[in-house]
Amino acid sequence: MKLLETEWISITDAIRKGGYEASIITTFNAYFPFYEEVVLRYLLSNGCRHNILLMDKTQFNECLSSEDLSPQNAGFDYTLAPMKAKGAFHPKVVLLVGKRKGVLFVGSHNVTLSGWGINKELTTSFNISDGKEKFGISEAAAAWQFIENWVLYQTDLPSSIRDSINAIPRMAPWLNSKTVDNNSNHLFFGSNPTGPSLWEQIKTDLPSRAKRISIIGPFFDHSLDFIKTIQRDLNPDEIIIGIEPDTVHIPTDKLLEDKVKFVDASSITEKKGYLPGF
Amino acid sequence: MNPSTNWLKQTRTSGGLDHLGSQAPCINLYGRLLPGITNVTDRGRYYSFYPWFFWAYEKQYPNLVWDEIVERFRRADCLFTLIAERHAQKLGDDNYLHGIAMVGRSTLVEPLRNLTKGESLKLSKYATQEPGNTDRYFKNKLGGLGQYYMGTFVELGLVDLISKKKVVNYTLERGEGIASAFDSGVNRRLFFETIDNDKVDHQVLDQLSPFCPCQLSKNPDEHKALIDLFFDRNNLYDERGKQRRLTLSLLLNLINEFNKNNMDFDQFAFRGVVYTGFLPDQLEWDIHESLIPTQKLWQTYQRNELLSIALQGLFWMALNVLLKTDPKPRTSGEFVSQLIENDFIKDALAGNEAVVFEDAVNKIREELPPIDLWQDSSHEIEIAKTIKRMKNIKNKTKAYTETIKASLQIILLLAARNDQNSNAYANLKYPDGYFDYYPINLYSFQSNLYKIWQKMTLKELLAWLLHKWGIEAHIKIALRKLRHSSKNTFRVYPTEEGLKVNDSIPEPVFTTPRFQQAVQVLRDIDAIYKSDDTARFKLKPLGKSLLDEAIGN
Numbered sequence: 001m002k003l004l005e006t007e008w009i010s011i012t013d014a015i016r017k018g019g020y021e022a023s024i025i026t027t028f029n030a031y032f033p034f035y036e037e038v039v040l041r042y043l044l045s046n047g048c049r050h051n052i053l054l055m056d057k058t059q060f061n062e063c064l065s066s067e068d069l070s071p072q073n074a075g076f077d078y079t080l081a082p083m084k085a086k087g088a089f090h091p092k093v094v095l096l097v098g099k100r101k102g103v104l105f106v107g108s109h110n111v112t113l114s115g116w117g118i119n120k121e122l123t124t125s126f127n128i129s130d131g132k133e134k135f136g137i138s139e140a141a142a143a144w145q146f147i148e149n150w151v152l153y154q155t156d157l158p159s160s161i162r163d164s165i166n167a168i169p170r171m172a173p174w175l176n177s178k179t180v181d182n183n184s185n186h187l188f189f190g191s192n193p194t195g196p197s198l199w200e201q202i203k204t205d206l207p208s209r210a211k212r213i214s215i216i217g218p219f220f221d222h223s224l225d226f227i228k229t230i231q232r233d234l235n236p237d238e239i240i241i242g243i244e245p246d247t248v249h250i251p252t253d254k255l256l257e258d259k260v261k262f263v264d265a266s267s268i269t270e271k272k273g274y275l276p277g278f
Numbered sequence: 279m280n281p282s283t284n285w286l287k288q289t290r291t292s293g294g295l296d297h298l299g300s301q302a303p304c305i306n307l308y309g310r311l312l313p314g315i316t317n318v319t320d321r322g323r324y325y326s327f328y329p330w331f332f333w334a335y336e337k338q339y340p341n342l343v344w345d346e347i348v349e350r351f352r353r354a355d356c357l358f359t360l361i362a363e364r365h366a367q368k369l370g371d372d373n374y375l376h377g378i379a380m381v382g383r384s385t386l387v388e389p390l391r392n393l394t395k396g397e398s399l400k401l402s403k404y405a406t407q408e409p410g411n412t413d414r415y416f417k418n419k420l421g422g423l424g425q426y427y428m429g430t431f432v433e434l435g436l437v438d439l440i441s442k443k444k445v446v447n448y449t450l451e452r453g454e455g456i457a458s459a460f461d462s463g464v465n466r467r468l469f470f471e472t473i474d475n476d477k478v479d480h481q482v483l484d485q486l487s488p489f490c491p492c493q494l495s496k497n498p499d500e501h502k503a504l505i506d507l508f509f510d511r512n513n514l515y516d517e518r519g520k521q522r523r524l525t526l527s528l529l530l531n532l533i534n535e536f537n538k539n540n541m542d543f544d545q546f547a548f549r550g551v552v553y554t555g556f557l558p559d560q561l562e563w564d565i566h567e568s569l570i571p572t573q574k575l576w577q578t579y580q581r582n583e584l585l586s587i588a589l590q591g592l593f594w595m596a597l598n599v600l601l602k603t604d605p606k607p608r609t610s611g612e613f614v615s616q617l618i619e620n621d622f623i624k625d626a627l628a629g630n631e632a633v634v635f636e637d638a639v640n641k642i643r644e645e646l647p648p649i650d651l652w653q654d655s656s657h658e659i660e661i662a663k664t665i666k667r668m669k670n671i672k673n674k675t676k677a678y679t680e681t682i683k684a685s686l687q688i689i690l691l692l693a694a695r696n697d698q699n700s701n702a703y704a705n706l707k708y709p710d711g712y713f714d715y716y717p718i719n720l721y722s723f724q725s726n727l728y729k730i731w732q733k734m735t736l737k738e739l740l741a742w743l744l745h746k747w748g749i750e751a752h753i754k755i756a757l758r759k760l761r762h763s764s765k766n767t768f769r770v771y772p773t774e775e776g777l778k779v780n781d782s783i784p785e786p787v788f789t790t791p792r793f794q795q796a797v798q799v800l801r802d803i804d805a806i807y808k809s810d811d812t813a814r815f816k817l818k819p820l821g822k823s824l825l826d827e828a829i830g831n
Contacts, residue, residue, distance in 0.1 A: 008285055
């Protein structure tokens, strides 16, 4: 996989290409006016009539507390499933499916105005074909299985919502491809409601020691435990962390080893080179 | 590439206009009241010159291909402007008759001014399409036609646009007649020789002076053809042509009325008169009954403008306050509930926070400034002008207080003058769903008066306006623009860190109801002139006869 092509990815452009019958989008946070007025309208006007949004339940409840943020058309124009989770329901997956094709985006993008068009967000896209040529199916099937796992974990989801979600593979039978299991060679990783964390899943595919690790992120945990875990597990010579100083959420009172270096990555989408790997 | 990891494409930011969608009904209204003349169709003679170019070109060079025509067209566009400018220079006249608003003028005036006797200019130097070339007179491939006049001319049936090939030609039905009329008064051969030779000097520009817009009335066939077009004297354009004639006639009537009373006529005077039906200083307006329906429609336009400017003022104030608010509130509702508790809001409401809207309207109705007193500072016409000036007040708190006072006062005055039984947009028909796109309009205003606002206190009303017809209205409009054009026109938008304000906060503005262009067209066809002694517009005999004709005298 080649990282960071110069081409920018637009999810809305992909929607507008058409040819999809259903969409399922997962998000931690959502700005419903954006989903309902922009994303959903693109989906519907391009023939994608069965649309589902899965969103973290705590965030959803917060939206309900404000009339500016509440959904207006959920249950009528699309299916909305609030997802409970032990920590947070945080995956950002966009899966658009048709009978013989699809596209999968896995990235950092919440379904918000800033997440889909203003912030600096990364995504990995997989084009999927179940035609003469077959590609991307194992990743899509893995993503679908990941979503199914989360849906199964929701004990209080009404059956109508469950039925709506379960209808997706009928529109894209290739989603039920049997090639997906824990050991298969696909590139989709997600943290399931129970089971190993994302890091534990990825770690097994990484070398035991790294020379240098480059990280970018807007949010860091309160005690910087994740960085310490990476340090412990891969024991790199150096870690370079790119942050946007004006917006980053990071504890300033936690000490890290000298080999951890922070750089200002505010211009990361405009120029390359100062953050190795990007 | 499958798979590929990339940055998500960010939306293109764009300045945008009409951030609340409150101006769209006004724009729609003036578009219907003055069809065929727009805010960018500045000069009357382009209505004959551009169709003539394609007609004459066909005669001159029947076998040239489109790219060659474009090249010659661009030279012709430059030459037309240079002729007009040279004519003004030579006669030392008021430029309004010659070069004003001619295409590419800002680029071409200087080289012409520096051109001395015996020297020449190369037209191709300015007609170039080379990107970034500072000598290029216009970026659009078809110059002023492509940028300003095309849509209107297609609508009027003067030219055809074969969109697949982007080829333009005159139409046989309407373009040809006007083109041949233009041709009867100019030296076509010399014009095309000049663009072919790619060289102009004073002598040739002087020889081509019959092309100057000021010479329109000297060419009887063309003059008649353009008068027929603008006043639709042959009833070719149905209701639209009739409405154009009525608005132009209303302007002629007003020019005459203002002149009779020794008063200056400008866009603000126009707004005041059509809104109230009275001339300045409470003078009676001698308006013929056939023009009254048109005046009433312009009155509706102005009423909508007043509503729009009041809300734009509140929006401007709210965004300025939000810009300085830290931490940023999460939602517009949260922000407004903070904002409404500010001291300057209390000052603006001046102890009337708890007064019920309905009572406030009744009270203001008792003290209502007479409708005809529109130059008085208590009249909504004058108050609206003050909102535009608030940005100049250095003391920002004072500016915000005054803006709120002015905006609320306009809302109250509009409510007090509202006729519950009248149709807010007279008998104009709108497509189904039109007002869903533009929720701030006179229908919703009228409906809210009785259904939502009636029992609110003034403080609650203000909060409602700031929230629903302020930030939330903007976000809805900007989301719609994002959907339709993929452009980010948000001036305030929700983020993970709360509501963010774009630095360029839109200032309250009126729409531009094609007033300048309509007056210029009347001037170009020689229906009006500006008198040397008073610098006021007066009717010429043609203007008087056109007015008489329109009102059936």
